[in-house]
Amino acid sequence: MKPATFDYHAPRQLKEAIELLAKLPNAKILAGGQSLVPMMNFRYVIVDHLIDLGGLDELRGITLGNGLLRIGAMTRQRDLEVSPEIAKHCPLMSEALRHVGHRQTRNRGTIGGSLAHADPAAELPAVCAAYDATVHAVSVRGIRQIPFREFAAGFMATALKSDEMIAAVDVPIWRLGHGHGFHEFARRQGDFAITGAAALLDVGVDNVVRRATLTLFGVTASPLRVEAAESRLVGQPLDAGAIRAAAAAAWLIEPISDIHAGGEYRRHLAQVLSSRALNDAARRAGVTA
Amino acid sequence: MSKQGTLITVNGKSYGRVVDARLTLADFLRHEINLTGTHLGCEHGVCGACTVLVDGRSVRSCLMFAVQANGCEVTTVEGLAPDGKLSVLQQAFIDNHGLQCGFCTPGMLITLTELLREKPQPSEQDVREAITGNLCRCTGYAGIVKAALDAAQRLRNGAGKAGAR
Ligand code: FES
Ligand code: FES
Numbered sequence: 545m546k547p548a549t550f551d552y553h554a555p556r557q558l559k560e561a562i563e564l565l566a567k568l569p570n571a572k573i574l575a576g577g578q579s580l581v582p583m584m585n586f587r588y589v590i591v592d593h594l595i596d597l598g599g600l601d602e603l604r605g606i607t608l609g610n611g612l613l614r615i616g617a618m619t620r621q622r623d624l625e626v627s628p629e630i631a632k633h634c635p636l637m638s639e640a641l642r643h644v645g646h647r648q649t650r651n652r653g654t655i656g657g658s659l660a661h662a663d664p665a666a667e668l669p670a671v672c673a674a675y676d677a678t679v680h681a682v683s684v685r686g687i688r689q690i691p692f693r694e695f696a697a698g699f700m701a702t703a704l705k706s707d708e709m710i711a712a713v714d715v716p717i718w719r720l721g722h723g724h725g726f727h728e729f730a731r732r733q734g735d736f737a738i739t740g741a742a743a744l745l746d747v748g749v750d751n752v753v754r755r756a757t758l759t760l761f762g763v764t765a766s767p768l769r770v771e772a773a774e775s776r777l778v779g780q781p782l783d784a785g786a787i788r789a790a791a792a793a794a795w796l797i798e799p800i801s802d803i804h805a806g807g808e809y810r811r812h813l814a815q816v817l818s819s820r821a822l823n824d825a826a827r828r829a830g831v832t833a
Numbered sequence: 834m835s836k837q838g839t840l841i842t843v844n845g846k847s848y849g850r851v852v853d854a855r856l857t858l859a860d861f862l863r864h865e866i867n868l869t870g871t872h873l874g875c876e877h878g879v880c881g882a883c884t885v886l887v888d889g890r891s892v893r894s895c896l897m898f899a900v901q902a903n904g905c906e907v908t909t910v911e912g913l914a915p916d917g918k919l920s921v922l923q924q925a926f927i928d929n930h931g932l933q934c935g936f937c938t939p940g941m942l943i944t945l946t947e948l949l950r951e952k953p954q955p956s957e958q959d960v961r962e963a964i965t966g967n968l969c970r971c972t973g974y975a976g977i978v979k980a981a982l983d984a985a986q987r988l989r990n991g992a993g994k995a996g997a998r
Contacts, residue, residue, distance in 0.1 A: 545876035549835050552854035552900050574901075581857075581896040582877040594854070598901055622890070646966025647944065648881060651890040652897065733965040 547584035553595045558602055558682065558711065561595055566684045566707045568593040573709050575618060575657030578649040603656070603711060606630065611717050617656025617710040621668075625650060633717045635828075636674060636724035636742055640667040643726075646734045656710040662700050664800075665736035665762035667728070669696060673767035674742045674759040677715045681708040689714075696766035718755065722746040723829030725821035728762070729813050737762045738805045739813035741794070743821035745782070747829040753777045758790065758818055763799040763810050770794055773818065782831045791819035839903040843868065844912030852899050859883045861899035862909060870910040870939050874968070881967035884940035885909050891947045893966075910939035913946060921992050922946060922984040931980035933971035940967045945981045955985055 553568075555561040565571055571593035574580060583589040597603060603618035606629050613633055615624070624630050625641040644650055644658070644667050658668040659679065672679075672692045679695045681688045681704055688708070695703050704710070728740030739762045746755040756777040758770040773793035780786050792815065799810035826832075840849045841861070848866050857876075862868045862885070874880035876895045883894040886908040913920045922945055925931065932938045941964060948955060948963040955963070960981045961974070969977060 546857075546860075547855045549853065549855055551835050552837050552898070554900070554903075577896055577898075577901075578878060578893075581898075585877050585895070596901060642962075646881070647947070647963055648884055648891045648893050648966050649878065649896075652892050733962070 545585050547581070548587055548590045550591050551593045553593060554599050555595065555597075556599050558600055561597060561600060562682055562684050562707070562709065564593070564595050565709060568595070571595055573597060573660070575660070576620065576649075576653040577657075578645060578653040579657065579661045579663070597656075597709075608633065608717075613715045613717060615655055615713050615715065617659075617712055618654050619656075621645075621650040621653045621655065621658070622647070624655060632720070634671075634675065634715055636726055636744060637668070637671045637715070639724065639726045640671045640742065643667050643728055643730075643734070643737070643740075655713060659695070659713065660702060660704065660710055662696060662702050662766065663736060664699060664765055664767075665738070665740070667726075667737070667740065667761070670740060670742050670759050670761035670767040672713060672715070673761075673769055674744055674757050675715045675718070676757075677713050679710055680712045680714070681705075682711040683708040687711070693769075699765040701765075718744060719746055721829065722755075723825035723827065723831075725824030725826075725828070727817040727820045727824070729817060739763055739799070739810045739817060741814065741817035741821040743818070743825040745777070745822070745825040745829045747782050747826070747831055751781050751783075751831060753780055753782050753786070756790075758794075758822065760794065760797065760814050760818070763797055763814055765800070768797060770797065770818070772796055782826055782829075787819065787822045787826060791815055791822055794818040837900045839900045841899065841902045841904075842906045844908060844915070850899075854898060854900050856899045857895050858885070858887075858897045858899050858902050858907070859894035861902075862894060862907070865899070868909050868911050872936055872939055874936065879968070880937070881940040881944065881964075882937055884943045884967065886943055886947060889947070889950075891944045908943070910942055913942055920946070921987050922949065922981070925980040925984035925987065926977070929980035929983055930976035931972065932976075937967055937969040937971075941969065941977055945977075945984070949981070949985055949988060953985060953989060955981070957982060 574596045723745045725743040728737035758773040773790040794814040799807040801807040872882040874882035
């Protein structure tokens with residue numbers, strides 16, 4: 545249970561980090577290390593070079609402007625969890641973070657690391673899918689902005705090229721007063737979810753849904769937006785019937801089967817959790833459906 | 834560069850060593866500076882026995898390399914009772930049957946020390962949530978939760994400090 549030997553690099557500047565990444569063979573980025581280091585300890589991952597971003601203060605922090613929250617890739621999950629800005633503008637993320645690992649792993653784990661790792665059952669990628677976030681990828685070739693939809697390329701796979709790393713993620717802000725809901729089912733608190741659902745609802749004074757997103761995770765290779773549910777909601781008055789119809793759209797998905805659960809069971813969970821998430825979102829948007 | 838210098842302050846004392854980059858902070862504590870109070874149960878981030886405070890925050894020392902802790906301040910279970918005098922939390926563990934074999938105890942104490950510092954008035958739910966990342970195979974957790982709540986009460990009544998800075 546000890547990792548194989550590697551060379552360690554601790555760049556002080558982003559420029560230095562991307563130059564190392566471009567130049568070194570079989571190199572990997574070390575962010576918070578809460579997924580990578582266990583994999584190295586098991587020797588599932590053996591690297592020749594580890595580039596630690598821990599010293600790059602420029603990659604840490606949350607800024608607000610232009611209708612966006614910009615979150616530096618090395619911002620720790622625990623800092624996001626307790627951030628008043630996140631709680632105010634991106635409440636779905638605050639709630640989702642309580643399900644991410646444990647206090648000790650959130651103290652080290654970062655948002656960039658979680659997105660780059662791209663576990664299908666992870667919470668932060670689901671939140672990014674729900675808000676249509678944009679990932680900033682940097683390399684010696686420059687900066688590339690990747691819509692999250694394209695970024696999440698498949699099972700533990702992203703659109704990052706081998707010389708690229710995440711510098712930040714932009715999360716578009718929804719109108720204050722929008723509702724959110726987040727539910728997941730895991731065998732134990734802090735485990736990866738077997739299935740989870742995240743809902744966002746923006747409801748007008750006339751009770752008509754202006755915007756809606758429903759995102760499932762743990763069911764397919766990457767987070768899944770249930771567009772059929774979203775289109776059943778937008779433009780419609782929000783009531784119990786509308787929520788039921790939207791949640792029922794979760795039956796249409798084709799979930800994966802693995803040792804944790806079969807596809808049929810996941811489909812059942814998807815529908816139940818969607819319904820709970822949508823109901824929470826409706827209540828928080830001020831509607832009792 | 835697979836060997837690297839690292840300077841870590843542990844329980845107020847600084848230790849400079851040249852180590853393998855792959856040496857975990859846990860092994861640094863146990864083998865380089867002989868502080869064996871930090872336990873290793875799984876070495877892949879599941880059990881929480883190896884929890885220490887790094888710059889005041891609880892982390893799993895099996896998932897951090899000693900070179901990453903360069904320049905950091907680390908507190909281990911030994912640091913909770915500097916002159917052999919138990920912290921309020923440690924005493925509460927004894928009084929409430931918060932341990933049996935003691936293997937999980939260092940990690941539990943460190944995690945709960947952080948919780949009590951952040952939240953002097955935790956609910957039972959807060960305590961249970963804080964220790965979701967710490968496995969105990971003996972106590973069934975009831976004594977641990979009771980000990981944490983009892984320590985919080987004693988601290989609010991003005992008994993000592995939670996133990997760590
Ligand atoms: S030894 Fe570190 S979490 Fe188990
Ligand atoms: S007291 Fe034995 S594992 Fe907790």
